[in-house]
Amino acid sequence: MSRPIVLLVLALAACQAAFAAGRLEIAGAWIRTAPPGAMMLAGYATLRNTGDAPLIVTGAGSDAFGDVSLHGSVSVDGVERMQALGEVEIAPGASVVLAPGGKHLMLMRPKGGIEVGESIKIHFATKSGEGVAADFVVHDSAP
Template sequence: MKIPLFRGAMVAICVALGAPVALAHDYQVGAIRIDHPWARPTVAGQMTGGGYLQLENRGKTADRLVSVSSTAAERVELHTMKLDGDVMRMRQLDAIELPPGGSVELRPGGDHLMLVGLKAPLELGKSIPLKLTFERAGDVMVEVKVEKAPASTAAAPAAEHADHHKH
């Protein structure tokens, strides 16, 4: 369990000493660790957006991410993207499997969360809530930070969700 007062004190100490500040952006529910939930910014009128994160099953039993919801969108779907010849195909998944001791990265151009029916644009620097539901571990609320794509994913398709409402 994180203690906000302790985190605040550590940030203050790091700032006072001129040290770089790196706050944890991870969550835990049961044996499942959720690391760095993020989304790309969207533009006005864009009705869909993508959500990304790393899932790690630290347990000895398989689990599955079976649903996701958010007050920021009408619904959140689990999706995958795969290259089929020269065409990138996207399809909805029923669940994302998490083998015991395994991890799955939801990232641009691969498995990801599709936020459908955005209620407002995803603005750089803001956060949105997500509720992740795992078959065994249960529910966990996470904050998804809206940020530019990390350098490791910057080359992935940036507009993968721009016209996805036609899917």
């Protein structure tokens, strides 16, 4: 194969790889308030993959908390327990709902007072290296 053809094939492969990517969109983001001094809050949202390839969310973080992690509620011997989720895969066009009683964000060690109506930025990391940040609004109950 000649050098120009090899370069063209490599360029087309790179374009295809760039096109076949997952794209994370975050909607309905909110945080449930907690009593003053609480060291743990929960965050909820809908994570949607608007791309044409699977998307893997590897974690989350925020300057407003000491630690942010993805958790899920699982039933073990009839008892509900929380379990850390390593990664969350979202198929093309699919969504994962973070909601009370299911998958959610654990927001540990708030670095200040969290007030109703406040907006807190949380960043989601993906395996592809592209992350997305969203503003989570604090509410007493589901908006």
